[in-house]
Amino acid sequence: MEYVNGSKEASNLIQTPVEVLFQTFNETTRLLVNELECTYLEALAETGENIFQDDIRQENISEMTKKRLEKYYRDLVKMNYSAEDIRKAFQLACLKGMRENVQPNHQMTPDSIGIFLSYLINKFIGTKKAFSLLDPAIGTGNLVTTIMNYLPHHAIDAYGVDVDDVLIRLAYVSANLQEHPLQLDCQDSLEPLFIDPVDVVVCDLPVGYYPNDIRAAEYELKADSGHSYAHHLFIEKSCLNTVDGGYLFFIIPNGLFESPEAMKLHTYIKKHMHIQALLQLPETMFKNKQVAKSILVLQKHGEGVKPPKEVLLVNLPSLSNKLQMETIMAKIDIWFQENKVH
Ligand code: SAM
Secondary structure (H helix, E strand, O other): OOEOHHHHHHHHOOOHHHHHHHHHHHHHHHHHHHHHOOOHHHHHHHHHHHHHHOOOOOOOOOHHHHHHHHHHHHHHHOOOOOHHHHHHHHHHHHHHHHHHOOOOOOOOOOHHHHHHHHHHHHHHHOOOOEEEEEEOOOOOOHHHHHHHHHOOOOEEEEEEEEOOHHHHHHHHHHHHHOOOOEEEEEOOOOOOOOOOOEEEEEEEOOOOEEOOHHHHOOOOOOOOOOOEEHHHHHHHHHHHOEEEEEEEEEEEEOOHHHOOOHHHHHHHHHHHEEEEEEEEOOHHHEOOHHHOEEEEEEEEOOOOOOOOOOOEEEEOOOOOOHHHHHHHHHHHHHHHHHHOOO
């Protein structure tokens, strides 16, 4: 697991409605794991769909399990849950499932990052109250739905793509339960996308080699020999799928600009986008220094779009340290006043 804070922060989030919801997700998931002989995450998607459809969709389960599920679901309806309660409880259940079946690069983005990104998006897009948003590696949808919950006064036309069918089902169920109209596609994002260019891209980049050399050959950022870096191709693909002047928010590995291919990436970024900000996430958030990450904010070139006078460079404190975060946000506010990025 790259992020260490997921479980720690998530357990801090437990409050009564979240706890009740989590227990229902967890216990009904366990029942379905036994009946369907599937993984925890697959069963979580099944139970989430049952709750959303208000129906038990699995045909080959015992009467006893059916009755027990019905009882859990009935009890749930009696309480009113906010979208955030649902997202937090679902996040806890996903973390539990991911711990049981660890897959590198499939890590859910912790909500502390999503909350901070929603703040940054709001600052960068300025007065715009409606915008389109794409996450080309949406995973469980935790990052995107956190952003949607924390920007309740914005009309967000949101799209998500992921190659992993279980994760995209989780994103679908989670978005449905939170009542977010999210359009999802299960496919390789580096293949042609049938989504119009968006105003904002967010992406916790999958880091590593992209195995499809034939597809990679279509990209400027392809490697000269061997497999290309998926995270570089994702940056190029995201740029292609952004409107002129649109913003891109990437969660990147700290060593992004130090790899052997970094020069090419730098040249590509300079040619098509302006670097607006680089904010280093606290190392305590990660298992070790090698997997620590930063937030990179880019703006695609366009008519009248100027680079900032200076790039915003910040070392973030622990995102849960209110006092230090307020100081940093005051610094960011000053940067916005001086750089007039809109
Ligand atoms: N933000 C996500 C969330 O909150 O759950 C987590 C993103 S995770 C760090 C990276 C995601 O990239 C994984 O879900 C993985 O399946 C996806 N991915 C990797 N390669 C991909 C590709 N070629 N096309 C689409 N998705 C891909």
